[in-house]
Amino acid sequence: MWQEAEQDLFARDLYLAGERVMPGTYRQIGSSREIHLDTEDFLPASLDGHVACYRRVENTWKQLALQVQPRV
Numbered sequence: 001m002w003q004e005a006e007q008d009l010f011a012r013d014l015y016l017a018g019e020r021v022m023p024g025t026y027r028q029i030g031s032s033r034e035i036h037l038d039t040e041d042f043l044p045a046s047l048d049g050h051v052a053c054y055r056r057v058e059n060t061w062k063q064l065a066l067q068v069q070p071r072v
Helices: 006-011 059-069
Strands: 014-016 024-028 034-037 053-057
Touching: none
Parallel strands: none
Antiparallel strands: 014 053, 024 034, 024 053
């Protein structure tokens, strides 16, 4: 049996503009905008009249590419 509603599982992973979050990379939902925070800080507003929702990105393609070692 589920202990919590299904939508609550996804809501936990969403962050709103103005919310204080841990360092990391966050991608705005419905956009390709990525925000990288080096220290704990607040997520920025979208400034287009819409509420900006973000999702934390564990590894970006750029980070994965840097981890790949060329074969010799």
